[in-house]
Amino acid sequence: MDLASRIQRHAQRSPDKLALHHEGRDISYAQLWQHIDAATAVLHAAGVRPGDRVAWLGLNHPDVLVLLFALARIGAILLPLNYRLAVPEHAAILAHAGVSLLVADAPHEEAAAAWVAHSGCGFLQASQLAVPVSAHPQRECEGDANSPVLLVYTSGTSGQPKGVLHSQSGLVWNCLISTHAHELTAADHVLSVLPLFHVGGLCIQTLPALYTGASVTLHSRFDAGAWLAGVAMRRPTLSLLVPATLRAVIEHPAFAVTDLSSLRMLGTGSSTIPSSMIAAFHARGLPVGQVYGATETGPVSIYLRREDAFSHAGSAGQVGLHVEVRLVKEAGEDARTGEVGEIWVRGPNLLASYWKDPDNPAFVDGWFHTGDLARCDEAGFYDIVGRSKDMIISGGENVYPAEIENLLADCPLVAEAAVVGEPDVRWGEVVVAVVVRKPGAALDAAQVLQLFDGRLARFKHPKRIVFCDALPKTALGKIQKAGLLAAIAAQ
Secondary structure (H helix, E strand, O other), rough: OHHHHHHHHHHHHHOOOOOEEEOOOOEEEEHHHHHHHHHHHHHHHHOOOOOOEEEEOOOOHHHHHHHHHHHHOOOOEEEEOOOOOOOHHHHHHHHHHHHOOEEEOOOHHHHHHHHHHHHHHEEHHHHHHHHHHHHHOOOOOOOOOOOEEEEEEEOOOOOOEEEEEEEHHHHHHHHHHHHHOOOOOOOOOOOOOOOOOHHHHHHHHHHHHHOOOOEEEEOOOHHHHHHHHHHHHHOOOOOEEEEHHHHHHHOOOOOOOOOOOOEEEEEOOOOOOOOOHHHHHHOOOOOOEEEEOHHHHHHOOOOEOOOOOOOOOOOOOOEEEOOEEEEEOOOOOOOOOOOOEEEEEEOOOOOOOOOOOOOOOOOEOOOEEEEEEEEEEOOOOOEEEEEHHHEEEEEEEEEOOOHHHHHHHHOEEEEEEEEEEEOOOOOOOEEEEEEEEOOOOOEEEEEEEEHOOOOOHHHHHHHEEEOOOOOOEEEOOOHHHHHHHHHHHHO
């Protein structure tokens, strides 16, 4: 089935069912389909045709989802832009993707005008998507399950961002896999607060919820107090946070007194999750599940379900339904139980291709080479140990930054920390920890080093501690290691 027809079916079968709630506004499935139908006509009138790329610039809003489904009907492609990027970064993406139309919300219209002038593409205000369908003649919809529908540019933690192209079929498969991961049904209510310009915010819970016929409360952007208030007032059954937002919620004054009992499970992912964060929610009786994946994998590939959340806390979980995973060592052979290998993923939810880069070596013979390292136990549970390019080889020994970062995260005086390798004449590389102190904390390098005594082998201990005010991050809170290395070099 193509992506948009599912919403039409919900509108026919459950017209009054709540589809979306946003800033006090309720949208039923019947109303959502009316908006999609109207937007389809508007886009047709604007000259959008199958295969065209249409960019969205703005905060989370129902219009993003309306635009996605309308483009799916046409057979065109949505490119959601990270509104935090600078003008040159947006210009480069728009040019690389060959965008024909840019749609922006009100707060970003002025910036969009500058980008449109630079790129020469067309422009629509988001409010124009709601023009009544009678104002434009309808054309035959040409999108189907095989049509490309979503073009997402990677966060660019190193090098230049790549355009990852997903088909409608791939997104539908991802919805089905996510349904199993979250035990998602039409009775669920998802609180969605992560940015929809990333597959984490769009495809892990939000899109699967609408595909399933569940309800979504959508926040324009994340705010810890608003998330806690949303849980208390809207009573969602599922929500998704990443480490940076988990920390913000835990440290918010209302965390201890907010009723979280409506949540069946809290999902998380994006990077290694410190055990102290998981423990904080488990202490409230709330299971924390995990989702492992990448922009290229849809992203749901490996996940920890609710039933295993307490017994396997910290694990990324088991291989997802309809997904295949291999752990591959440097020599090319599969890793044995307990050995570390690179995660390779294959499945119907994977990207269709890289935009203008069909021969990219990260996607070969149907397998996506993630660059992430993991080990798997006898029961099939995966522990992520880091990125292959981030692994530090010191004196011939492999050091995985994640295990050092987890110990740093558990220190009550540390706000956040990251570990990188620094070139060294004697050892090849040495471990350097970059630490952000909590406000008012008196913490020196010697105290940091004491955290590892008796807990990690000596060769894993940092040889240098660098303090800074903040860590460079992507929009979803992933640490940008290239930025860390630059900060270290400057000290």
